[in-house]
Amino acid sequence: MDQPLIRFHPYQQRWLDDGSRFKIGMFARQTGKTFTTCAEIVKSCVDAMLAGKRTRWVILSRGERQAKEAVDETIKPLTRTFFLIYRALLKTKQDVQFSEGVFRAAEADATYKTFEVTFPDGSRITALPANPDTARGFSANAFLDEFAFHRDSRAIWAALFPVVSKAGLKLRVTSTPNGKSNKFYELMTAGDTVWSRHRVTIHQAVAEGLERDIAELRGGLGDDELWQQEYELEWRDDASAWLPFELIFACEDADAGRPERYQGGPVYIGNDIAAGGGDLWVAWVWEQVGDVLWCRELVERRQISFAEQDAIMDDLVARYRVIRLAMDQTGMGEKPVEDARRRYGGVVEGVHFTAPAKLSIASLGKQRFEDRKVRIPAGNIALRADLHSLVKLVGPTGMVRFVAPREGGSHADRTWAAFLGLAAADLGHREYAYEPASPRRPDEDFDDEGDGGGWFDHAGTF
Numbered sequence: 001m002d003q004p005l006i007r008f009h010p011y012q013q014r015w016l017d018d019g020s021r022f023k024i025g026m027f028a029r030q031t032g033k034t035f036t037t038c039a040e041i042v043k044s045c046v047d048a049m050l051a052g053k054r055t056r057w058v059i060l061s062r063g064e065r066q067a068k069e070a071v072d073e074t075i076k077p078l079t080r081t082f083f084l085i086y087r088a089l090l091k092t093k094q095d096v097q098f099s100e101g102v103f104r105a106a107e108a109d110a111t112y113k114t115f116e117v118t119f120p121d122g123s124r125i126t127a128l129p130a131n132p133d134t135a136r137g138f139s140a141n142a143f144l145d146e147f148a149f150h151r152d153s154r155a156i157w158a159a160l161f162p163v164v165s166k167a168g169l170k171l172r173v174t175s176t177p178n179g180k181s182n183k184f185y186e187l188m189t190a191g192d193t194v195w196s197r198h199r200v201t202i203h204q205a206v207a208e209g210l211e212r213d214i215a216e217l218r219g220g221l222g223d224d225e226l227w228q229q230e231y232e233l234e235w236r237d238d239a240s241a242w243l244p245f246e247l248i249f250a251c252e253d254a255d256a257g258r259p260e261r262y263q264g265g266p267v268y269i270g271n272d273i274a275a276g277g278g279d280l281w282v283a284w285v286w287e288q289v290g291d292v293l294w295c296r297e298l299v300e301r302r303q304i305s306f307a308e309q310d311a312i313m314d315d316l317v318a319r320y321r322v323i324r325l326a327m328d329q330t331g332m333g334e335k336p337v338e339d340a341r342r343r344y345g346g347v348v349e350g351v352h353f354t355a356p357a358k359l360s361i362a363s364l365g366k367q368r369f370e371d372r373k374v375r376i377p378a379g380n381i382a383l384r385a386d387l388h389s390l391v392k393l394v395g396p397t398g399m400v401r402f403v404a405p406r407e408g409g410s411h412a413d414r415t416w417a418a419f420l421g422l423a424a425a426d427l428g429h430r431e432y433a434y435e436p437a438s439p440r441r442p443d444e445d446f447d448d449e450g451d452g453g454g455w456f457d458h459a460g461t462f
Contacts, residue, residue, distance in 0.1 A: 006081065009209045011200045012036040016043075020196035024173040026188055028202040028231045030217075031210060033174040034145055038074040040172070041143060045123040046082050054122045056140035060130035060156070062149050064113055065254055065378075067127040070145060071098070071115040075125055079117055094120035103128055103137060135160035141170045148178035148185065151250045157183045176230050178245045185235065202231040223385045242362060242390040242402065243415070247369045248376070249384075256295045257377030259319070265289055267296070267320040270421030271313070272413045273333040274302075281309055282417035283316060286374075286425055293368065293425055294375045296320070298383070300414065309336060314343070322347055326424035328416065349427070351420060358402050362390070364426050365419035374422070386414040 008016060015025060015036050027033035041057045048055040059075075061067040079096050097118040102111050112134055117125040128134050130150045135142075136159040150156055164171045175184050188197065206212050221227050228234040255261050266288045274281045281304055285297040299312055316322070322344070329337045329350030337350035351357060368374045377383060389404040390412045404412035 006039065006078075008036065008039075009205065011198075011205060011208050015198055016040050018196050018198070021169075022171050022194055023196045023198070024184075024187055025198035025200070026177065026184075026233055027174060027198075027200045028205060028233060029176055030212065031200055031202065031205040033200075034070060035074050035078075037143055037145070037172050037174055038070060039078055041125055041141075042075065042078045042082050044141070045079075045117075045119050045125065046086055048123050049119060049121045050086070052121075054119075056123065056138070057125045057143065058138045058140045059125065059127040059143045059145060060135060060150075060160070061127060061145045062130060062151075062249070064129045066145065067113075067129055068115050071117065071125075071127045075117055075127070079125075083119075096120070103134060130156050132156055132159040136163055139163055139166060139169075141172075143172040144174070146175045147173050148175040148182050149246070149249045150182075151246065153183040153246075177233055177235055178229075178249075179236055179241075181244060182246065189235075199233060201233050221381060223382070226381065226385045241388050242366060242392050243369055243387045245384070245388055247366075248387050250372060251369055251374050251376050252378035253294075253375040254378045256375040257298055257380070259285075259297045261294070262287060262296050262320065263289060264321065266323045268293070268323055268421045268425040269313075269316060269320075269325045270417040270419065270424060271325065271327040271336075272417040272420065273309075273328040273330070273336055274413065279411050280413040282413045283312060284414070284417040284421045285316060285320060286418075286421045287320070288425060292373050292375060293422060295377060295418075298377065298414070306336060306339075310339060310343075313340065317344055324349060324424040324427065326351055326420040328353060328420065349424065351423075353416075355401055361416075361419045361423045362392075362402060365415075365422045368422050376418075383414055386412055387418070390415050 009032075012032055015023075015033075016039065025033060025037075038059075041059070044055055044057065059067065059070050061070055076098060083096055099116050099118065101114045101116060103114050112128050112131075114126050114128045116127070126138070126140075130144065132152065132155045135156045140163075142160060142164050144150070144156075144160070147153060161171075173184065173187065178184070187195065202210075202212065202214060202217070206214060217231070218227050221231075225236060229236045268286045268288070270282075270284045270286070272280070272282045279302075281301045283297075283299040284295065285299075286293040287296045288294075297316070299316070301308070301312070313325075317325070325340065325344060325347050326349045327333060327337045327340060330353040333350070337348065340348045341350075351361070376387075391403050393401050393403055402412075404415070
C-alpha cells in the first residue's frame with residue numbers, strides 16, 4: 001500500500017509505536033486519545049489473527065454511554081477498515097461480529113450492559129462501564145478511558161491491577177486532568193520507571209498537525225482555569241471546591257436537562273435573581289422521580305427585565321406541576337418574590353442569602369450530589385465550571401462563607417439556583433414549623449452575616 005490506511009499525527013504515532021506493557025497518557029481534550037488507543041487495540045486483534053493467535057481487550061469507560069460510544073463511534077469503524085484491508089491476508093471469508101450483552105457481577109447482585117466486537121479467531125474487544133465489579137470480572141488486556149473521571153477510581157484500580165498482573169497482559173490509561181484527588185493523578189506524577197508516560201497539550205497537538213483554532217476554543221470555553229486544566233494539562237487542586245469534579249461528573253446524565261423527558265412528577269424550582277450587571281438570572285427545574293431529582297430544564301438569561309423574568313416563570317409554572325418555588329429574595333429579589341407570591345400563592349418561598357442560610361442550602365445540595373440523588377445535564381462545560389467554582393472559606397472567628405470568581409460570566413449563579421431547588425425539595429417532603437422570609441423594611445440594610453430569619457437560623461437548620 002503506497003498510502004497509510006489511517007493517518008496519525010506524530011504524537012498519536014508515538015503513542016501507537018510505544019509497546020510498553022504499562023502505558024499512561026495525559027492528553028488535551030479533542031486530541032484523539034480514545035481514537036488512537038482504540039486503533040492500537042484493533043490492530044492488536046488483527047495482528048493476533050495474522051499470527052494465528054487470539055487476544056482479549058476490555059475497555060472500561062466512565063459510564064454506559066461512553067462505553068457504547070467507544071464501540072459505535074471508534075471501535076466499529078476502525079475494525080471494519082482494518083479487517084476489510086487485511087481479509088486477504090487473513091485468508092478468511094468470515095466477518096467480525098458486533099453485539100450487546102450483559103455482564104453479571106454475582107457478588108454485587110448487579111448487571112451491566114456490555115458492547116462487544118468478536119473476531120473470527122475468537123479475539124474480542126469488550127466495552128462496559130467502569131466500577132470495581134467489572135474491573136475484576138475479566139482477565140484481559142485493559143484500557144481505562146478518561147480514568148481521572150471514573151467514580152471510585154482507587155477502588156477500580158485496586159480491583160483491576162491484580163487482574164492484569166498475568167505476564168504479557170497490557171494496560172493502557174488515558175485521561176485529561178481532573179484535580180489531584182484521584183488515582184490518575186497519582187499514576188501520572190509518580191516517580192517510577194515502570195510506566196511509560198505521554199503528555200500532549202493542545203499547543204503541542206496543533207503544532208504537530210491537529211486542525212484546531214486555539215484562540216476560538218479558548219474564547220468559546222470562557223474559563224481560564226478550565227482551559228488550563230483540560231487543554232494545557234495543568235493540575236488544579238479542587239480540595240477547596242465545594243463540589244469536586246468527581247462529584248459533578250458522577251451525577252451527569254444525557255437525559256437530564258431535557259424538558260421533553262418530564263414525566264409529570266412533582267417539580268421544585270430554584271431561582272437565582274439578577275437583573276443588571278454581569279450575573280445570570282437562572283431558573284433550575286427539578287423533577288422528583290423516585291428518590292432522585294432530575295434536572296428537567298435550566299433557563300439562563302443575562303440582563304433581562306423583571307417583566308421578562310415574570311414571563312419565563314409563568315411559562316415554567318404552566319408547564320410543570322410545581323410544588324415549591326424557592327427564590328433568592330436578597331436585594332433586588334424583593335420585588336420578584338412579592339410578585340410571584342401574588343401570582344402563584346403559597347408555593348413561593350423567598351430566601352435571604354445570609355451566611356447561615358447559604359451554608360444550610362449548600363450543605364443540602366452537596367449531600368444530594370454525594371448520595372448521587374441528582375441528575376444534571378452531561379457535557380455542559382460552563383455548568384461544570386460553575387458548579388466547581390463555589391469555594392467554602394472559614395474566617396478567623398469560624399464564620400463560614402462561600403465565594404466564587406466571576407469568571408466565564410457567572411458568579412456560581414447556576415449553582416445557587418440548583419441548591420435553592422434542592423432545598424425546596426427537601427422542605428417539600430418534610431413537615432417543619434417555619435415562617436417564610438418576609439420582605440425587609442425599606443430602611444433595613446442587608447447584613448450578610450445576620451440571621452436573616454426565614455428558612456434558616458444561625459445553626460443552619462430549618
